[in-house]
Amino acid sequence: MRRSPLSFTALSALSALLVVHCGTADDVGSNEADHTAGEYIHENAVYAWAEPDYEAFEAIKPNQKRRLADDHAVVVRVQAWLDRYDAIVRERVKTDGKRGKKELLAPKPKAIVYADDTINAWVSWFPACIGDIGTDASFAQADAGIDLDGGDAGTSSTRTSSLLRLDRKEVARFGTYPSCLAPKNWPAPGKALATWWNQSKPACSLTAQKGGGFAVGGEGCSTEPLADTVRPGVMWSTGSGIHATTSIISKLSEKAFAVVIAHELGHYYRAHGSSAYKGKYEFWYERDAHEAVRPLPAADSLALGEQVKRLSSSQSLPAIPGQKVSPRTAAWFVDYSFGMALRELPSCVDAEMALSGSWMTTLRYGGTPTEAVRSAYLAFEKKLLACAASAAVGAERERFLASLGSRFPGANEASFALDGTLQDLIDSADKVARTFDEEEAAVRERLTKNRIGWYTTEQEADDLAMELSTLAGLTPKEVLDAWVEAITLFEGDYPASYRSDGSLDLATCKALYANDFTTTKEDGTKEPAYVPIGSLGGLHHSNCYRLFNLWRESIAHEYVPAAAPEELSPAWSEIQEAAKRDGSGGLEQ
Numbered sequence: 001m002r003r004s005p006l007s008f009t010a011l012s013a014l015s016a017l018l019v020v021h022c023g024t025a026d027d028v029g030s031n032e033a034d035h036t037a038g039e040y041i042h043e044n045a046v047y048a049w050a051e052p053d054y055e056a057f058e059a060i061k062p063n064q065k066r067r068l069a070d071d072h073a074v075v076v077r078v079q080a081w082l083d084r085y086d087a088i089v090r091e092r093v094k095t096d097g098k099r100g101k102k103e104l105l106a107p108k109p110k111a112i113v114y115a116d117d118t119i120n121a122w123v124s125w126f127p128a129c130i131g132d133i134g135t136d137a138s139f140a141q142a143d144a145g146i147d148l149d150g151g152d153a154g155t156s157s158t159r160t161s162s163l164l165r166l167d168r169k170e171v172a173r174f175g176t177y178p179s180c181l182a183p184k185n186w187p188a189p190g191k192a193l194a195t196w197w198n199q200s201k202p203a204c205s206l207t208a209q210k211g212g213g214f215a216v217g218g219e220g221c222s223t224e225p226l227a228d229t230v231r232p233g234v235m236w237s238t239g240s241g242i243h244a245t246t247s248i249i250s251k252l253s254e255k256a257f258a259v260v261i262a263h264e265l266g267h268y269y270r271a272h273g274s275s276a277y278k279g280k281y282e283f284w285y286e287r288d289a290h291e292a293v294r295p296l297p298a299a300d301s302l303a304l305g306e307q308v309k310r311l312s313s314s315q316s317l318p319a320i321p322g323q324k325v326s327p328r329t330a331a332w333f334v335d336y337s338f339g340m341a342l343r344e345l346p347s348c349v350d351a352e353m354a355l356s357g358s359w360m361t362t363l364r365y366g367g368t369p370t371e372a373v374r375s376a377y378l379a380f381e382k383k384l385l386a387c388a389a390s391a392a393v394g395a396e397r398e399r400f401l402a403s404l405g406s407r408f409p410g411a412n413e414a415s416f417a418l419d420g421t422l423q424d425l426i427d428s429a430d431k432v433a434r435t436f437d438e439e440e441a442a443v444r445e446r447l448t449k450n451r452i453g454w455y456t457t458e459q460e461a462d463d464l465a466m467e468l469s470t471l472a473g474l475t476p477k478e479v480l481d482a483w484v485e486a487i488t489l490f491e492g493d494y495p496a497s498y499r500s501d502g503s504l505d506l507a508t509c510k511a512l513y514a515n516d517f518t519t520t521k522e523d524g525t526k527e528p529a530y531v532p533i534g535s536l537g538g539l540h541h542s543n544c545y546r547l548f549n550l551w552r553e554s555i556a557h558e559y560v561p562a563a564a565p566e567e568l569s570p571a572w573s574e575i576q577e578a579a580k581r582d583g584s585g586g587l588e589q
Contacts, residue, residue, distance in 0.1 A: 038096065040089050040269045040464070042280070044105050047196050048271035050126040050183035050237035051107035057126070057239070060177045065114040068582060074249060077575045078111035080568055081261050082242055085109075088471050089269055107185050107240040109268055115583045116245035119490065121260050125273035126239035129180040130189045132213030133164055133171070133206075133233030135223065139215050164231045167275050168202035170222040180234040189214075197235075200276045238273030246583025251489055254572040256482035259469050266464030272457040281457050304443075310409050311440050315535075316433075317363050320374050323381060328407075328433035329426070330377070333384065334364045337403035341396040342384075345422065348391050351383040388423035400425060408432050447533060458540050459549060466553045473565035476554035483550060484513065487543040503534040503542030517548055 042048065058064060068075050086109055093104040165174035174180075186193075194206035194214060204221035206214040213230065216223065242264050249257060271277055316327030323330060332338055334355070342352045359376035363369060369377070393400060397418050404416055411432050417424035447453075469479045491506040504512075509531075512519075518526040534542025541549070 046105045049106045051185040051240045068113045082109045112241040112243045119248045121244040123267045124239040127180040128237040130233045134230040136215045236275045238271045246579040250576045250579040256485040259482040262468040263465040266461030326433035329430045332407045341399040345391040348387040354380040391422040470559040470561040473562045504544040509544035
């Protein structure tokens with residue numbers, strides 16, 4: 001889930017910044033559109049969605065929040081909007097001749113509202129149990145009665161409690177939740193699940209075993225050593241809960257909130273949480289004009305993706321006015337390994353103590369830099385640079401080198417002054433950081449000139465939000481104005497002067513929107529404006545780019561809204577008051 005400045009999904013912001021997968025034309029398939037009106041689902045397959053036992057799902061979540069009861073007025077209202085959208089989608093899937101006019105197999109979306117002061121809405125990726133998994137060899141060992149973990153073969157003691165996560169390209173240990181859960185809507189996992197999974201041509205294919213469970217194999221499938229034994233398996237699926245906080249409900253108008261919910265339903269119906277569909281997203285495309293068709297990967301999508309991955313791995317912190325080094329260098333300062341090395345330099349004890357404050361955690365994990373956080377960083381940087389000239393790197397050479405390798409991937413070790421003072425090392429690292437800054441600027445210039453985009457699940461969900469909202473009776477302008485309202489709410493916490501991703505500030509964005517995203521040249525003629533995408537490789541594009549994309553979608557598809565939606569009762573102001581009254585965060589005692 002992206003926490004700031006605006007998030008409408010459950011994916012981690014850190015992984016969104018650091019992980020880049022670049023698709024190819026084969027990965028993407030030919031049945032997609034960006035988007036074709038009426039294409040609400042990838043396929044009508046039961047395994048794409050998971051209906052959880054909600055109490056059990058809540059029980060395994062970290063940082064649990066108090067959930068409003070299903071009959072609470074706020075939850076009832078959110079559910080009413082979900083039901084409106086769901087009825088539209090089910091009717092259109094049922095009457096879609098290309099899909100055999102079958103009932104939609106996705107469970108009915110369920111409203112989940114948390115008493116929480118954060119401003120957010122999301123769909124949860126659900127950890128679905130799929131039974132035991134292992135390699136062909138590990139199942140053969142179990143069948144032969146080999147004692148794998150100190151017990152008899154075929155018993156639960158042949159497996160440890162470590163879960164294995166099945167993904168398209170790898171089998172790896174699973175640590176997001178302490179356990180997995182069986183979806184209520186799934187038949188018992190077996191051959192049908194394997195057939196469904198394998199049809200998307202993943203590197204890691206499934207073979208159902210006669211005694212239950214699955215063998216995993218395939219060329220290009222990466223497996224960790226613990227996959228050599230039979231263990232409980234987990235597959236990500238798209239949970240049917242549509243989540244929102246009382247805070248976002250209390251601060252947005254009803255139409256704006258309805259657009260937010262439509263975005264989340266875009267994630268839901270397109271099953272973005274399912275591991276089976278990951279290969280259909282996250283690729284670079286190039287085109288001159290916005291079209292009502294899904295973009296295809298650019299010829300050099302993979303190469304560009306690798307470059308962006310390297311740059312994103314050294315992702316800089318938000319620029320802080322007054323800092324002396326590149327934001328990329330500042331990001332190195334707040335790395336855990338840097339702090340551990342600094343701890344061993346006696347002359348820098350004051351800087352090391354300053355680095356241990358809570359402000360550092362905020363910066364390290366991508367939080368919004370408040371004035372207090374910015375001041376704390378500047379105070380730390382001043383202390384660090386004051387002690388650096390008299391501190392020899394010495395015995396901490398290897399530790400500093402390890403931290404530099406992860407922060408500046410591909411950089412030559414000889415570029416770093418590891419045998420002098422800490423000041424020498426910082427100066428050399430900052431020089432490397434600034435070359436990364438220049439390279440990223442060149443990439444962004446190419447994106448500007450060649451109209452290159454990064455296609456993600458978030459962009460598709462935005463596209464569907466426009467379509468679903470107009471089908472529910474909102475006009476395209478109401479949808480666009482709703483997005484402006486949403487980003488206005490969030491932009492106050494993330495001033496443009498502290499960004500390092502090139503995204504536009506709110507005032508500039510609003511001015512472009514008011515002028516149909518054009519700028520006026522010196523001779524008085526207008527030309528299309530370029531709106532930067534924001535974070536390179538991030539699933540969420542910049543807020544203004546998302547508004548720009550929605551504006552282009554409304555033009556490309558020429559949406560004609562359905563009749564205006566009937567007003568719901570009670571008044572939205574009463575719903576907001578109830579959200580404020582009952583929305584204090586925390587768990588019930």
